Amino acid sequence: MIQFLLNDRLITERELDPNLTVLNYLRGQQQRRGTKEGCASGDCGACTVTLGKVVDGEMQYQAVNSCLTLVSSLQGKQLITVEDLKQGRELHSVQQAMVDCHGSQCGYCTPGFVMSLFTLQKNSVGWDRHQAEQALAGNLCRCTGYRPI
Ligand code: FES
Numbered sequence: 646m647i648q649f650l651l652n653d654r655l656i657t658e659r660e661l662d663p664n665l666t667v668l669n670y671l672r673g674q675q676q677r678r679g680t681k682e683g684c685a686s687g688d689c690g691a692c693t694v695t696l697g698k699v700v701d702g703e704m705q706y707q708a709v710n711s712c713l714t715l716v717s718s719l720q721g722k723q724l725i726t727v728e729d730l731k732q733g734r735e736l737h738s739v740q741q742a743m744v745d746c747h748g749s750q751c752g753y754c755t756p757g758f759v760m761s762l763f764t765l766q767k768n769s770v771g772w773d774r775h776q777a778e779q780a781l782a783g784n785l786c787r788c789t790g791y792r793p794i
């Protein structure tokens with residue numbers, strides 16, 4: 646049995662194959678298809694999600710490739726996906742910035758970029774361009790040429 650938070654909802658899974666990837670779990674069992682499969686081998690970042698865990702009494706967040714992460718590793722953690730960011734009709738500030746700066750074309754990579762920047766924002770009070778570039782080092786885009794992003 647594993648227990649974890651899917652954003653703010655407690656999930657208890659008793660019969661999952663522990664070798665199932667988080668990517669396939671989200672898309673197949675949770676109907677959360679905002680998380681994309683690009684390479685399925687940890688190279689493109691299209692499948693990026695945010696994992697939170699308690700460290701020394703505080704939540705710390707990490708952007709991970711869900712295609713390489715097994716559901717068994719979710720035990721006791723918080724899993725946040727791109728579906729959790731929008732509040733009502735209001736986009737998260739990272740999503741809004743992607744819209745305002747024309748940072749998305751075909752959109753396939755966009756949830757991954759958004760989740761990498763969201764994770765950076767969750768961990769930092771303030772962040773600069775260099776940190777943003779570091780945070781996006783694992784995200785590939787075939788369309789934008791990166792400048793708008
Ligand atoms: S699908 Fe490319 S890194 Fe996961």
Ligand code: FES
Binds near residue numbers: 750754785786787789
């Ligand atoms: S917008 Fe098409 S791959 Fe990035």
